[in-house]
Amino acid sequence: MSLEKKIRKFLQGPKKGEAYELRSGLVSQYKYERKDAIQRVIQAMTVGKDVSSLFPDVLKNIATYDLEQKKLVYLYLMNYAKSHPELCILAVNTFVQDTEDPNPLIRALAIRTMGCVRVARMVDFIEIPLKRTLSDDNPYVRKTAAICVAKLFDLSPKACVEFGFLDQLRGLIKDSNPMVVANALNSLFEIKDMNVDSSLVVLEFDSELIKTLLMCLNECTEWGRITILDTLTKYEASSSEEASHIIDRATPQLQHANPSVVLSSIKVILHHLGSVKMPAQRSAILKKLSSPLVSLVSSSIPEAQYVGLKNIRIILEKYPQILSKELRVFFIKYSDPLYLKLEKLEIMVRLANESNSTLLLSELKEYAMEFESALVIKAIKSIGSVAIKLPDCVIKAVNILSGLIDQRGDSLIVNETTTVFTNILRRYPGKNDYITLIVPIISAHVSEINKSEATASYIWLFGEYPKYFSNLKDHLDSLVDKFLEYESSIQLHILTSVVKINMASSSNKYSNHLQRVLELATKECESADVRDKAYIYWRLLSSTSTDSQKKVILAKLPPIETTIPSFNPVVLEHLIKELSTLSSVYHRPSYTFIDPSVYSPVNEVQ
């Protein structure tokens, strides 16, 4: 394939020489050539090329007064240390020297990098420089060294403890500099997570320590505040007074410009709220949260808004009243990304009440006229949820939906509306005016229904309100004929409805259907679940007592309360504790998606 080679050559130019060229640049006698070569090595590394073979040559450039070059060499070293562990030791001298440099920037850089060279033998050399930098005069160096302790622990917990670094680190929590405090805390938490030795106590809180942290809170950078606030959620107040004190200190942070500080403060306040004794005080505190919560939705970062909304949903479930007046804030904007729009609807339905229902329904109607089908479906569902939540809205909601079918009438809308209508009837069972309003609409569109949830819905309606369907027998004929073609969830509904209709009917009009459906379900059907159900019906029907039969088969469903999904209480408790974390956005407790082994060290010391 000479042609191919030719083309390749033409387009790519000679390739062989690259490594060679870099190598000769790295050992050039001219300083600027060396520096240029280092830059190019880093560039190659950035685009994903493997330049580890240049390790020895790059390393030769480590002793330099040029800070930028030093940083680049250090960066290279961190990336490829593992490929040349033995050579890393050659860098040790420079590292140690640099930790004594008069310039704190270099001292910090050296200790930061040393910690990142994850080579076992580094442990032996790090003790002295780390000790020194942890008690450096310059807080910039100390805050960097504090983090380095965690890096060392990751590499060798034993050495870290034996050298006494844990004690030194704990001492830094009381450092005069807030950033050192925050990093010491971070480092200790990291170590706590990594620690597998149950006899080792890494960090314990007492009121004294908490007091120190609270003092420090206002002095910190935004990130330090988050660290301290997160620490406060891990502490249980010993008294109502202490809890109020913590809440008082956290409350001003609700005004911080960083939404993450705001959310962490909310978390702290909710965490300690339970320990506050006076109910009046508790509700006053809760009141203060509504505006900060809303502010999460007006952040300029859509992704942060989304996290905010996900957290609001959790908080709302525990404290439903907290945002009762804030509906309009959640109206969707045309420019919102779809994922935000959908999540906003979730909040809107949860805020529905008598006073805002008219506004809410007309807004939902707008969304149902949009073009993104996911939004349309959710809007229809939401209209249903509102009708189910607020009895006064039923007629209005039904009219909106039937208008929607008339106007747009595609099968997507018919399907979704059928399910919603059925749910409305389940909420208000036996209300004749609703039945006569709703059933004819569904009856007119049965042929367009093809989604399984909607199909299940209308089949259930057959069983529940047989009299309202004019050509019931034809429908049943076709359902029974195609019984085996349906998925098992539909089969179950056909089964139930046929049994019910038969039981309710005084004549034998439907006994054939019954016989056939039971035979099909028990003999031909694969699903064990459908078979179980069919046998249960069959055996029940063969039992003597018609009373018992009626009691079971014609048992009325109690009205459903809501179609807005809620968390299982166990889950909710977890989520409230895990606000602002990944759990809060997946809406799943951390144990369900975090691998427990994550917290143990990954890289064993060889």
Added chain:
Amino acid sequence: MGSLKTFIKNVRKSKTIADERAVIKKESASIRTSFRDAGLDHTTRRINISKLLYLYILGEKTHFGQVECLKLLASPRFADKRLGYLATTLLLDENQEVLTLLTNSLDNDMQHPNPFIVGIALCCLGSVASADLARDLHGNVERIFTSNNPYLKKKACFVAAKLVDRDPDLAETFMPKIDQLIGEKSPSILLGVSRLIQAIYDASPESRPALVKTVPRIVGHIKRVVSTGYLPDYDILGVTDPFLQVSLLSTLRTLAMDSTCSEKYLEEINDILTQVASNIDTGKNPAHAVLYECIKTIFTIRSDQSLRVLGVNLLGKFLSSKDNNTKYVALNTLLTVISIEPQAVQRHRSTIVSCLSDGDISIRRRALELSFAILNESNVRVLVREILQFLENCQDNELKPYITSQLIYVSDKFSPNQKWHFDTLTRMLRSAGSDVSSESVSHILALIMQCKDTELKKHVISKLVSSWLHDSTQFCLSLVTIWTLGEYGDLVLESGIYTEETEKVIDDTLILSIIESGINNTTFTESETTLLVSYVLTAIIKLSIKFKRPESIERLRVILNSKTHDTNLEIQTRAVEYKEIFTQDLQLKKGILAKMPPPVMKEAQTMSLQGSSHQ
């Protein structure tokens, strides 16, 4: 209006994607505006259409230019026509309404004295032909066959084939041409007639016997190609015209499969295949392409034993090739060979299994499908172990449902004994329990119901429970475990099971904890949860007559009642009905909830990883 070149340069100069969008949208707007100009000259129109093509390549909208393309190709100048037709074939397809406006131009141009104009018109018809166009214009194509221009004739063959695809009735029209065409020697016309034969064969069953009669001519052509010397114009790395060879071989395969293909013809075919298979092997891709087609033909038609051996050997060579493409097609072909030469394929078992851990998903997929295909009574234990291991480490989520359903199929068919069978399925549920189809779940449950050996049943249930305790996030494992506990809980109550470290006793408390975790799960999707809770409810009602301790029974009732307000229709209905059953007297309940009779077993289904089935 700038030139096309300027437009392309401006697009390429854009630093951000937003800039690029703006450049494109503005240019598109100025093209649209320019089209409105009633007095637009052809040169400007041509520039516009060129730009439109560039928009098309970029994936932009071009619908507004469709009519303009038709206007351009109606110009008398060749350059206009050439671009006009090119744009039409790219921007339009058979579904466009404006296509009707094209009929006239095509009709005229296909009768044009200039053969190149006829050529581009033909080409256009070949790309956008709808059934209507086929009916209206087939006469023009017919006429071209009578001309003596080979350039047009070859094109006409392909276009005729396309028209037959669009309107099967046209098979009759073009069938009479075959006889003359198959006598031609020009390679490109032969490519065309080969395509036309296949099209007519597919469209018209009546024509098939007549088409089969061309076999000797086709064999002759192949023989000629294979035995000619070096033809620089047609040679690719030592192989003469692989395009033609492959096309003829594939047509031969179609015809040889026809029921009217005589033994004599088959013999001829066998001979020519032998010749092809043994003559070419340069070890290069063009040779492999021809051999690959040849091997496919050998194993598709009724070939001789000796020829099949030759084919198997060639495949063996392919399989050991370092070139991944050759390896891939070998694995792909072995799958079709397995039903004909099972022993030969078995020989490659270790290679196939080693391909399961190949770094390339394409190879892995083929190897996987092949592993299942070569599975039989004698190697089932070894291979299933390999496959289960593969499944446990499998990161390709799309493959898992296939693997699980195939595992069910093969263990049904080849399991050495029942215990092994159940152990395999349990292990499968444990490692890929979220990728098992509902049919498979039903199948597994049916197997358990079928099992008459009570001790084995107990073993299965405790295995399930201990697997569940190990990992409760596998959906189908949960389903099967919960259903089984409901149905057979009494068999295992108070018996011990071994989990990883500790020995546990299956008692009310343990079962209740499984039930509750089923109800309170947070791992599964909404629809999965609905299904699981439905299973749990049935398990609850069944257990209500199996548990002895009143407080456990009461616990069951409480859980059941908690679901009577559920939003999900099925769950609510079920909970309400069961709640009523719960209050019935024990005798009646025992009747209703007696053991489920085992169902009639259905055969598990086998499936393929490739879109369409193999020949």
Added chain:
Amino acid sequence: MASQVHFLDIKGKPLLSRDYKGDIPPNTIEKFPLLILELEDDNDEESNYKPFINHQGINYIYISHNNLYICALTRKNENVMAIIVFLSKIVEVLTQYFKTLEEESIRDNFVIIYELLDEMMDFGYAQTTDTKILKQYITQDYFKLIKKTPSRIVQPPNAVTNSVNWRSEGIMYKKNEAFLDVVESINMLISASGHVLNSEILGKIKIKSHLSGMPDLRLGLNDKGIFSEETNNRNLDLEDIKFHQCVRLSKFENEKIITFIPPDGEFTLMSYRLSSNQFLVKPLILVDCKIKVHQHSRIEIICSVKAQIKKKSVANNVEVMIPIPEDADTPKSSAQYGSVKWYPEKACLIWKLRTFPGGKQYFMSSELGLPAVSDPEAILSKRPIKLNFSIPYFTTSGIQVRYLRINEPKLQYQSYPWVRYITQAGDDYTVRIK
């Protein structure tokens, strides 16, 4: 917080990466494009898209910016809000360094990006993210600096770790001045029939500070009731007030006094919001627009605007953006006042009115062609009309600056604050169309 941070292009291909912790295999990010594809693939409408993915124990948390993804990876149940804000801080810092952050600027500036990433995060923990401070010791013209002075001079500014970590010491100005801008952005959602459905005022007080030393400032607003707890009086109740980190939050919380040591140069001192719960502002500019579409041939638009502000006020640079189909062409427009221009790249007409006195009303009409072959895949989106404008010397909320006291304990200079007010349309001043 984060184990790795990556910059990726629109297709998910990594452009630059930094591994902070080494607890996730380096090539993990290669899965990202396929994961993104999967999110979109499951559903045509991209409704599965979310800014985070959990895949095989790895959490991918990402934001998108200028056709880039900035993605953090972690295996732990981390503070996702903090990570997202941190990622957006990276965007903010790099934008301030390079003007715009996009593929090219990442490729061109990889050295300094690595440096910044190292200062902004250590072992996964956020450190310094303030551009003003970073610029003091991570300088773009490194090369020059080194030539002039030995690198030992470059030191971490004390501010990095000080409790006043936003201002350096020793700043001197000849003329000590402070400029205050009170800017209120109005967002409004107006129905097709002219009813206000939702409205909010997003206010900002911006300061440009040219002050020497370590001045301590105290801002006085017409705050009777503004910060009060009771909402029953007719006073304004500013909601979710957010302060720059320089403001002493506890002082404000306890005494409702705004005091601070300002950073040098420009910054936003505070922001506040007034939501429609308190009042639904009537539309400042009212739009009435009728659009009629004749399929396959043309589209007609008739539109009027009315300035419903005080007679003596004037709205400047009013822009009415009217959405039109993407494939429209050859617009013919006429306006009573101002100019109408077609912006095909935005698929809209923009009617610009340079000045627009209160009480006036103007009309425009336009007609555009539509192609004879209609777009088979056109989506019937109902894009709203969008408005831009600004009204000087006016705040909608009525907020006013009473005083700004400046006290530098050592230098004791005199200085005069300047105050300006302006009301403008926010990002989301929209009118729905039928």
Added chain:
Amino acid sequence: MAIQFILLLSRQGKMRLSRWYQTVSQKEKAKITKELTTLILSRRAKMCSVLEYKEIKIVYRRYASLFFVTGIEQNDNELLALETMHRFVEQMDKHYGNVCELDIIFGFEQAYHILDELILDGYVHESSKKEVLRRVSQQDELENMDEFDNILT
């Protein structure tokens, strides 16, 4: 042997040429293109040239900075598809004289003309190396004569 489509993608994932031999909606084309771009760009150099994708097979090969991608049916000959693409590259190389990506970007019409003399309706319809280019250049001449006529009149 029916080719469903041929795409030329740059290493950055930009489309340089596309020809669809099946009736596919614009939306669907965009979707397939996007998915294939992601899949192919994420594959490593040594992997085989075949990718199973939905109901079809994708055969691709990288030539310098361009990926040549074809979609073929399940039963089609993958190895021959490689030859088809190679022939296309070869013809372009001769026509442009050392073809490079820029030639195709700016001269896409020529590339289409070559492709169309090689493949018709998804089938290779000319297997001679000379014939394709001869026909293309004859038609180029015809175009020039056109221009010439134009100038005369």
